[in-house]
Amino acid sequence: xxxxxxxxxxxxxxxxxxxxxxxxxxxxxxxxxxxxxxxxxxxxxxxxxxxxxxxxxxxxxxxxxxxxxxxxxxxxxxxxxxxxxxxxxxxxxxxxxxxxxxxxxxxxxxxxxxxx
Amino acid sequence: xxxxxxxxxxxxxxxxxxxxxxxxxxxxxxxxxxxxxxxxxxxxxxxxxxxxxxxxxxxxxxxxxxxxxxxxxxxxxxxxxxxxxxxxxxxxxxxxxxxxxxxxxxxxxxxx
Numbered sequence: 001x002x003x004x005x006x007x008x009x010x011x012x013x014x015x016x017x018x019x020x021x022x023x024x025x026x027x028x029x030x031x032x033x034x035x036x037x038x039x040x041x042x043x044x045x046x047x048x049x050x051x052x053x054x055x056x057x058x059x060x061x062x063x064x065x066x067x068x069x070x071x072x073x074x075x076x077x078x079x080x081x082x083x084x085x086x087x088x089x090x091x092x093x094x095x096x097x098x099x100x101x102x103x104x105x106x107x108x109x110x111x112x113x114x115x116x
Numbered sequence: 117x118x119x120x121x122x123x124x125x126x127x128x129x130x131x132x133x134x135x136x137x138x139x140x141x142x143x144x145x146x147x148x149x150x151x152x153x154x155x156x157x158x159x160x161x162x163x164x165x166x167x168x169x170x171x172x173x174x175x176x177x178x179x180x181x182x183x184x185x186x187x188x189x190x191x192x193x194x195x196x197x198x199x200x201x202x203x204x205x206x207x208x209x210x211x212x213x214x215x216x217x218x219x220x221x222x223x224x225x226x227x228x
Contacts, residue, residue: 042218042220048214055213056212098214103150103162109157109159110158
């Protein structure tokens, strides 16, 4: 069984450029989460979806960030325009319905973003 | 609101020694608690979880944790660590709507 698949694994870009991170959750999982990890702030939840619908985007830093989940097998996190302070590792995670397996998230290997 | 505090940012320990990683939580609702591990350049994976029942929870790789409601703690322990346990460990508590709220992480460094 494939786990959560993220792409790209590494991205180096220049300030002002658009960045798109992609995630394929585990088949059958109905919740999807985007986290950001930095040394200063640790793991931050940016947004999560249930059944492709955004439930809580209160962690999205500002309007430069947007996330979509057009179907159950694909999600994107877009940053436009990117800034150096967006440099971080971005993780996607998916899970079964909460009532079936509370709190067990399956994480991808992350996308390391460097904005110069 | 729910929150988690991991009391140690770094824990160095020698191989085969016991280790305890400390976690305290704050929650106004029924608590589910979790420990996740992150090996270098990888995503997080679940070590163990407390949902209800026995307060002593056993997880993978010989780790265990004890839920203490009176002290609002969920410390992680292992009686004898290996070099391969070197990783970052995150304590987490359930938030609203199925999301997890993570602590800042504890870096466990096992030395030979």
